[in-house]
Amino acid sequence: MGSYYDVDAILTDAQKVPCTFELTVPGLGYIEGNMSGDVKQGSKVELPLWLGEMLALSQSLNTSSLVTLDPPSALAPRVLNALKADPKTVDLRALAPHFYNLGARILDLWDEEEMIEVLSDTFKARAAVIADQAHNPRGALGEGADFMRGLDENERQLFRAAHDSAKAVRAWMADIKKK
Amino acid sequence: MALPLPPGLTPPEIAFLCEMELVTVIPRQRLEGLELLGGRLPPLNPPHRTPLPLWLALLLKRQRRANILPPPWLAPHSLTAILDHETNKEEGFSPPPRLPPLAASSTALAFSPPFLASSTAEAAPDALPYHWLEIGEMLLEAASDDFEEPDSVRKLLRGLREVRMAKLRKGVELLYADGGIQLNGVGAMEVSEGRAFVTGVIDNLRKIGASREQQRKDRDREDRENGYPSTADYDDDEMEMQ
Structure with missing residues (x-):
């Protein structure tokens, strides 16, 4: 998914996920701010997704992995319930700037049928509002401003695409009037 | 880009x-x-x-x-x-x-x-x-x-x-x-x-559902390897008949 140079994919991978260390690792204390100490077994640390994923999936030491990943707070059950209740009022950007990409990555790691449903329905419901805002010249500034601020990166691209194509048609209509 | x-x-x-x-x-x-x-x-x-x-x-x-x-x-x-x-x-x-009826001759192009x-x-x-x-x-x-x-x-x-x-x-x-x-x-x-x-x-919906799609592909492949008719083929047939 995405190319090697895809900035959005890189930023998605840099988002933090909570991890629990299953083993005591000597000398790794600096990742929780303890410059010279060890990471104790059972300590919880926020690691970037790429690092956490690698540590969780590497199974070189007696088949027990080094850390276990926990679902990030942006995809906690509390958030999914809020999305189920009303997708349009949740500020996704505050939860994670690349909310859907993060969700897709997490779904690669865990099987969660329900999360797929919730995320798809959320995206569809919000896409309809985005389309309306993109065709309404005052929407982004006036009454829709709060909603627009809460869009995640994918939704912003969608808004831009919808807005640009509507603008191109309007520009063409203005153009034939000049001839 | x-x-x-x-x-x-x-x-x-x-x-x-x-x-x-x-x-x-x-x-x-x-x-x-x-x-x-x-x-x-x-x-x-x-x-x-x-x-x-x-x-x-x-x-x-x-x-x-x-x-x-x-x-x-x-x-x-x-x-x-x-x-x-x-x-x-x-x-x-x-x-x-409505499209006009096609000419009877076989050389006629579709409109x-x-x-x-x-x-x-x-x-x-x-x-x-x-x-x-x-x-x-x-x-x-x-x-x-x-x-x-x-x-x-x-x-x-x-x-x-x-x-x-x-x-x-x-x-x-x-x-x-x-x-x-x-x-x-x-x-x-x-x-x-x-x-x-x-x-x-x-595109975004596919990205969200990518893991499910992958699962389905895996299941279909297993089914085919085990000799069962794959469900994907059924879907394709239905699409053609409609």
Whole structure:
């Protein structure tokens, strides 16, 4: 998914996920701010997704992995319930700037049928509002401003695409009037 | 990223293609038939109606050498009827014009919009052709004095556009990662306007459902290896029969 140079994919991978260390690792204390100490077994640390994923999936030491990943707070059950209740009022950007990409990555790691449903329905419901805002010249500034601020990166691209194509048609209509 | 233009045609390109459509003109001056690369154009004899490509009709109109006869579906009462159909029916767009029956000979080519006379004076009055929005706008702009009520036509076109774009946007809520959206009767300009949005939504839904899709593929492959008929093939068969 995405190319090697895809900035959005890189930023998605840099988002933090909570991890629990299953083993005591000597000398790794600096990742929780303890410059010279060890990471104790059972300590919880926020690691970037790429690092956490690698540590969780590497199974070189007696088949027990080094850390276990926990679902990030942006995809906690509390958030999914809020999305189920009303997708349009949740500020996704505050939860994670690349909310859907993060969700897709997490779904690669865990099987969660329900999360797929919730995320798809959320995206569809919000896409309809985005389309309306993109065709309404005052929407982004006036009454829709709060909603627009809460869009995640994918939704912003969608808004831009919808807005640009509507603008191109309007520009063409203005153009034939000049001839 | 490298291409400056988004995929698909831009509105000026669609308008350019639309200028190939035939419209009916009433010439005011004589003109010999023209041999052009695109084919032979009929000679113009003043009171006789003649089908001409839109680009030439607009040119002659601007030089005051001809009058354009608007197609019957651009009359206010047909537009009102189509608009009523659009607003009363929740799902689907108003149907496109019916295709003429294919010629019996096997060498005949299938008809498609630019080669159908869907905008001449003999066109069907009850259906919007593929290039309805472009032709309507361009004729209203260049030949508004050939319409009986240009203002009401303009208003109806605006209304139709709003209703249909709203439907196109609402169709997105019914989309699934592997599903489609029905675009029967949608015009070229509307496709261009909706393309970026609809493809963006489908791309993102596929991204979210990617793990499920992968699972299904794995399951199908296992089924095939175990000798069971795969479910994917069933789906394909059904699609073909519909």
